Amino acid sequence: MSDQAALAAAETAFTASRHLFDQVTDELGSAETAALTHSQLEDLLSSRMREVTRQLFQDHVRLRELTEQRLPEVVDASGVERTRIERGRSRILATVFGKVTVTRIAYRGSGVADLHPADAVLNLPAGMHSHGLAKLAAIEASRGSFAEATERINAVTGAGIGPRQVQELAVGAACDIDDFYDALVPTPCTDTTTLVVSVDGKGVVIRPEALREATAKAAQVKGGNKMKSRLAAGEKHGRKRMATLAAVYDAEPTKRGVDDIITDPDPREDGDSDDGGQGEGRERRPGPKARSKWLTGSVDDPAAQVVAAAFDQAEHRDPTNRRPWVVLVDGARHQLDLITAEAERRGARVHIVIDLIHVLEYLWDAAWCLHQAGDQAAEAFVARHARTILGGGAEQVATSLEKAARAARLKKNRRKGIDDAIGYLRNKAQYLRYDTALEHGWPIATGIIEGACRHLVKDRLDITGARWGLAGAEAVLKLRALRANGDFDTYWTWHEKQEFARNHQARYRDHLTLAA
Template identity: 45%
Template sequence: MIVILSAPSGHIWRKTDNPLIRYTDLPTRPQLMQITTGAAQDVRDFYPQHSVPAPAARPSGEAGPRDLLVLSIDATGINMIDSGLRETPPGRDHGPQPPSAQLSCRERTGRTRMAVVTAVYDAAPAVRGPADIMPTGAIERAGRRPGPKAVNREVDASIIDSTAPMTTRLFDRAQQRDPQHLRRWIVLVDGNNHQIDRINAEAHAHGVRINLILDFVHVLEYLWKAAEDLHPTQPGRAAFIARTARDLLEHHPARVIADLTSQHEALAQAGTPASGLKRCIDYLTAKQPYLIYRIALAMGWPIATGVIEGTCRYLVKDRLAITGARWSLPGAEAVLLLRAVITNGDFPTYWKFHLEKEHQRTHTSRYQHQYDLAA
């Protein structure tokens, strides 16, 4: 049995079962930080020269480039030490909070920094219908068809880079997979306006036509807020969600928006507050160009951001959001980069690349002139 003990001096000691070797001195915490950041320093240089295999041919014999190329981006917060936080915008005070008995509530304000997470993957179209998403009975539930399956998934994350450079890097990786733009590019978003603006800008810069789709699960969340204002009981709310969500999948979103607007006007005339319903109407109206679910299902496209949501969980939260953890900026960035490389299955290839780069930095670049003289 091996037990890790932490000494007051900052050293980490490992107790072994060997009576001749009772304790061995492991690297200190600063040394571990240095090792980790050093191991991750070549990740950004590795991927531009690292290609992903093309999609395999379909069983029918059709070529892979006709498949979908799916891109997605999201952000999630990480608790940081004070030196790792972004600068506070003018007029906003999010400085350190005073000690309090309610640390779980008060320490959250101004303590997190958003990590940007991206994912790009291949998928074969999987045609579905509204009944496959929102079945109304046992027969429809039994006949549900699966959606597109993600293959050759590649994820990336950064706590240092903002949305703009991460979106550029996401499109660059997609460009490597489809340089001639022969495939259908699908971009899944959760409605963040800045992300949408950057996605459209990168699509224009890369000269590619994209199909931007709003995550259907986020739409359901707003529909639930509207249901709380329209129906007092849970069965009534569930029935409203089933009916309205099915209408969004089957018809043009303008029809659903018009129906919700008429209900909101009726409540306003009766003097009944309906802030949740108003937020839902505003959200659907603002995102109406991206509510193309009827077309997406008929073409076999994905309509949910499950891949990027799961990436935020297992790539970021499972490691950097453990209880009591607060991260420095270099440490969090290095851990995110290495976890992304390992998740992509590229660590053996990357480590060979890293060792070659390290050899150039420590030997070749220093002694090359001596080799030339000797020759």
């Protein structure tokens, strides 16, 4: 097409959208519109201008159709040239403004699929829905149910999209998240900055066909629920598949003492404390603050793979293991085994610390074996023993609990809480060196990963009545983690580049020509 013809096409390309805009301005200037309230004007303009914008989009791609020039050579990735063309080949694109028709040249050959270089210039998606709709689906599906996401997307765009399409778009939107984090450059840190890894698990109600093999077999052996109207003892509406979550973050070391964690229930008369004699009234020093937080999770991958991903992220930040690596867990045996095995496999030096809050729960169970319900003395009992444990005396507390149970002459059925606490303290003693952790300024609580379990899983995947398919649960979990990390916008730009590489660039021999 000559320059003069291209100019003429450009002058007439937007006639339809100009006409629609003129209609809107005429309507706004009418007597009927003068009587509308401001909210009625908002509704009117939202509806009218969405169609104007859709028509502008349509007119623009029509202009591209009119000015598209035949390329001198189009060769696919296998080296097969397309020697014939067909003009007027159309496809539908559903955008955030509505559906438009994209018409372009098809390059054809014998026994091979047609190629459309103009699609590469527009970076059109493989399916009908635009990247803009996919982005909205990713955001809204990670916030609430697919039904709510569908309602919000249609209210904003008028796209007429359905819940199944929203779910499919969310699944597609999450496909590059793992690769994105593999390619992300970590924030520089000093060798003294603590590198914290934390792992936890949370069950997700999964449809029967997506259960893990062992869970499915157990459900099959048990059989269905006996009654239709309610559950009997031990029965469940749905079986769960465990989602494993991991967090990695940096934290500048903050040295603390026992008094910074738990106040002494028996303060000395002279005002001295066990923490350098600074006194009861001094201000507590805050704990280490997390920064550059990275969250991940999977309901599809086994726990060992998620632990490996967390260690990958740790190595990405500290390839030579020069920084102190602190692994915070709740004390579950399988987690400890997985973490220990992964650290040994990599030759990484790690310091495993069990969350203090879980230890306190054992102490409270022990306290209720020796105190009546509501007895305020139980609080002092827990505080004294917790302070001893914080000072490195887990074995000392276990011995003290044993003596207290004997002194109280507790029967076997009354001392379970004490026995559980004693066993826990002795079995996990090597991971309860809080004195070392506080001296080095490390965190001693799993608040970050506990919060992640609530935010990533419970607040979305555990909503009432939800029964998940594996692909949908996996995508939503990864998208929520991505958004919690604050990386969504950066990821989306990267994701669109990967879509271009997959859907277009990979189909041609000459990548550079198409990319330009």
